[in-house]
Amino acid sequence: MAVVTIRGVLFDFAGTLFSAEPKVDDLAGITDVEGNELTPDAFGELVRKVISPVHGVALDGEFAHAWQNRDLDPELHRKAFVEAIRRAGVVAEEHATVLYERMIDTSGWTPFDDVPEVFQLLAERDIPIAVVSNIGFDIRPAFTATGVDQHVTEYVLSYEHGVVKPDRRIFEIALKAIGVEAEHALMVGDSQHADGGALALGMRFSLVPPTAPEERPTALRDALAAHGL
Numbered sequence: 001m002a003v004v005t006i007r008g009v010l011f012d013f014a015g016t017l018f019s020a021e022p023k024v025d026d027l028a029g030i031t032d033v034e035g036n037e038l039t040p041d042a043f044g045e046l047v048r049k050v051i052s053p054v055h056g057v058a059l060d061g062e063f064a065h066a067w068q069n070r071d072l073d074p075e076l077h078r079k080a081f082v083e084a085i086r087r088a089g090v091v092a093e094e095h096a097t098v099l100y101e102r103m104i105d106t107s108g109w110t111p112f113d114d115v116p117e118v119f120q121l122l123a124e125r126d127i128p129i130a131v132v133s134n135i136g137f138d139i140r141p142a143f144t145a146t147g148v149d150q151h152v153t154e155y156v157l158s159y160e161h162g163v164v165k166p167d168r169r170i171f172e173i174a175l176k177a178i179g180v181e182a183e184h185a186l187m188v189g190d191s192q193h194a195d196g197g198a199l200a201l202g203m204r205f206s207l208v209p210p211t212a213p214e215e216r217p218t219a220l221r222d223a224l225a226a227h228g229l
Contacts, residue, residue: 004204006227008180009122010171012189013133015210017220018109018142020047026102030095038091038099046091047103048210050084059083070136071158077136106142112213118220119151121229128153128178132171132187134164134194153178165189166197175201188223 011017021044030038059067059080066080078100085103086096102108122129129152133139136159143149154177158164161173175185182201189195190210199205206223209216 004227005184006127006186006204006229007184008128008130008175008178008186009224009229010130010132010174010185010187010198010203012165012187012191012195013131013135013139014051014109015048015190016112016188016195016208017115017131018111018139019213020044020103020108021110021213026105026108030099030102031092032090033092035092038095042090043099043102044212046085046088046099048212049088049090050081059087071134071164072136072162074136074159077159104137106139107145109139109142110213111142111146111148112220113217114220116146116148118224119148121224123151125229127229128180130154130156130174130178132156132165132174134158165191165194166200168197168200171198171201171203175203186224186227186229188220 021040027038027040027043032038032042063080063083066076070077070080081103082096082100085091085099086093091099119129131152135157139157140149140155143152154174156170156174156177158170161170163170171187175182182203186204186206187195187198188206188208190208192207196205204227206226208219208223
């Protein structure tokens with residue numbers, strides 16, 4: 001099998017590059033269904049549950065429609081996630097909206113441990129990076145606040161382009177933005193279905209586990225190494 005030279009890398013955002021790890025102060029006054037103050041660990045688990053590629057909270061009617069289109073419109077994103085948080089049964093219902101605001105506050109998102117190293121490695125090799133995310137809010141501030149934005153060539157966010165993964169068009173937009181042909185590009189993400197859609201264009205794909213940061217300290221490094229980077 002011929003060796004393919006990777007000349008550009010596309011990354012998913014939530015669960016791949018960044019994880020929601022709120023500060024203790026962010027959760028002051030928010031309680032779980034038993035009336036106990038919500039802990040950062042419990043909030044992190046809740047966020048991972050509602051954003052998981054395999055959505056674990058059943059929604060119906062107008063909320064099902066909002067969920068299906070959440071990444072195309074910020075208002076539908078809010079509607080869907082507030083209801084998903086409420087139905088998850090973790091926090092008191094009156095706190096669902098407040099918790100949603102905490103969830104989309106990019107100051108509460110932190111990069112996985114190996115993000116700076118991986119981004120620096122790619123920069124040193126002049127390999128452009130595109131962040132391709134199914135998302136209903138602007139994630140750029142998270143990258144700026146942590147100093148890794150300098151290595152990102154392009155952000156391709158679904159709500160800004162009107163298309164979501166695994167639709168091939170969102171990958172084509174990203175590839176054009178970084179000037180790389182599909183056969184020389186690698187997509188890294190935590191969803192075989194959404195991120196794996198890149199395979200249809202002839203791109204390479206690496207799947208990382210959608211787990212807590214401490215459970216995958218080298219996942220991104222390993223994803224690149226699997227493709228010769």
